[in-house]
Amino acid sequence: QVQLVESGGGVVQPGGSLRLSCAASGFTFSSYGMHWVRQAPGKGLEWVAFIRYDGSNKYYADSVKGRFTISRDNSKNTLYLQMNSLRAEDTAVYYCAKDPALDPWGQGTLVTVSS
Amino acid sequence: DIQMTQSPSAMSASVGDRVTITCRASQGISNYLAWFQQKPGKVPKRLIYASSSLQSGVPSRFSGSGSGTEFTLTISSLQPEDFATYYCLQHNSYPWTFGQGTKVEIK
Numbered sequence: 709q710v711q712l713v714e715s716g717g718g719v720v721q722p723g724g725s726l727r728l729s730c731a732a733s734g735f736t737f738s739s740y741g742m743h744w745v746r747q748a749p750g751k752g753l754e755w756v757a758f759i760r761y762d763g764s765n766k767y768y769a770d771s772v773k774g775r776f777t778i779s780r781d782n783s784k785n786t787l788y789l790q791m792n793s794l795r796a797e798d799t800a801v802y803y804c805a806k807d808p809a810l811d812p813w814g815q816g817t818l819v820t821v822s823s
Numbered sequence: 824d825i826q827m828t829q830s831p832s833a834m835s836a837s838v839g840d841r842v843t844i845t846c847r848a849s850q851g852i853s854n855y856l857a858w859f860q861q862k863p864g865k866v867p868k869r870l871i872y873a874s875s876s877l878q879s880g881v882p883s884r885f886s887g888s889g890s891g892t893e894f895t896l897t898i899s900s901l902q903p904e905d906f907a908t909y910y911c912l913q914h915n916s917y918p919w920t921f922g923q924g925t926k927v928e929i930k
Binding site: 743745752753754755758767768769770803808809810811812813814815816 | 824855857859861866867868869872873878910912914917918919920921922923924
């Protein structure tokens, strides 16, 4: 079955960087677009970014544009999210999810931005 | 960007009640609307896609309807395991946007 496993979360200072990974299995990763979605503690869901199956198109939420970069390595069945210039408001659980329309999701990885 | 307005933000209901949650899009999104359920501490789970298509394995008491700007999620007879927070998502155009969520609590 489809499995998505995120990693790379942790505590980082404001202005710092972090790279998240999402290891995919159980489907032909190179044939599907992939998304990142986040959820701040006690808050709702926020879509963050999308990358096309071949990496040719990428889209971002306004809140992360210019700071976050989504990428993928189809040879490793892995999705990435490079997060730079992190702010306190980026503190959240970050989920990867498969296209179309976000099904299924990984278990999430917590990113905490704090000094 | 397309704004999704979900209502109500919270509600209390009893087992067996019929529950309706509404999502309104700030502009037309055809049927590119999905519904998700999230229980505390758990990963969101998709219930409905393409406005009215039931995800495999989801009980038939869940249904979705609507097109354009008005959408509805209905639970025909609320069960104990349905107490959760529900979100709509428009996936018509980027950036995708979620509704703010509806928390369904036990009355």
